[in-house]
Amino acid sequence: MPEQAATYERRDVSVRVVTWFAIGLIVCAIIMHLVVAGLYKLFEHQHPSPDAPSRIAFHAQNRAPAPQLETTPQTDLAKYESAENAKLNSYGWIDKQAGVIRIPIERAMDLIAQRGLPTRGPGTQNSSGITPEQMQQQKAAATKP
Numbered sequence: 001m002p003e004q005a006a007t008y009e010r011r012d013v014s015v016r017v018v019t020w021f022a023i024g025l026i027v028c029a030i031i032m033h034l035v036v037a038g039l040y041k042l043f044e045h046q047h048p049s050p051d052a053p054s055r056i057a058f059h060a061q062n063r064a065p066a067p068q069l070e071t072t073p074q075t076d077l078a079k080y081e082s083a084e085n086a087k088l089n090s091y092g093w094i095d096k097q098a099g100v101i102r103i104p105i106e107r108a109m110d111l112i113a114q115r116g117l118p119t120r121g122p123g124t125q126n127s128s129g130i131t132p133e134q135m136q137q138q139k140a141a142a143t144k145p
Contacts, residue, residue, distance in 0.1 A: 070076055087102065094100040103111075130138075 088105045090102070090104060092102045094102050
């Protein structure tokens with residue numbers, strides 16, 4: 001069999017060229033950073049900010065207050081629940097001028113059990129202005145082919 005010629009490159013990469021390229025890249029990056037920093041200082045000097053400097057930047061000791069956390073949440077919850085239960089189980093005015101009062105919840109449930117829930121009587125109109133019977137008739141007429 002005849003010997004085939006190699007189909008790959010036989011030369012190596014020059015280490016010296018790669019090293020000088022990396023050094024040049026680093027030097028260019030440093031120069032760009034210095035140029036940008038110099039331009040920033042120049043622009044800051046030419047066009048000072050009309051706003052006053054932030055007091056936070058100059059006075060680091062000025063810190064936001066600590067969050068106002070509950071120190072005794074169980075006690076606070078117990079106080080809240082007792083206040084709400086007192087409202088649920090007592091008489092009082094909600095709006096004295098309008099004549100709206102608050103009654104104990106047990107009494108309100110007894111009144112609802114005696115009188116029933118308020119309902120509309122037969123033939124009364126809803127917000128559309130038609131009675132339930134008229135609505136049924138319209139629905140039946142609309143479904144007929």
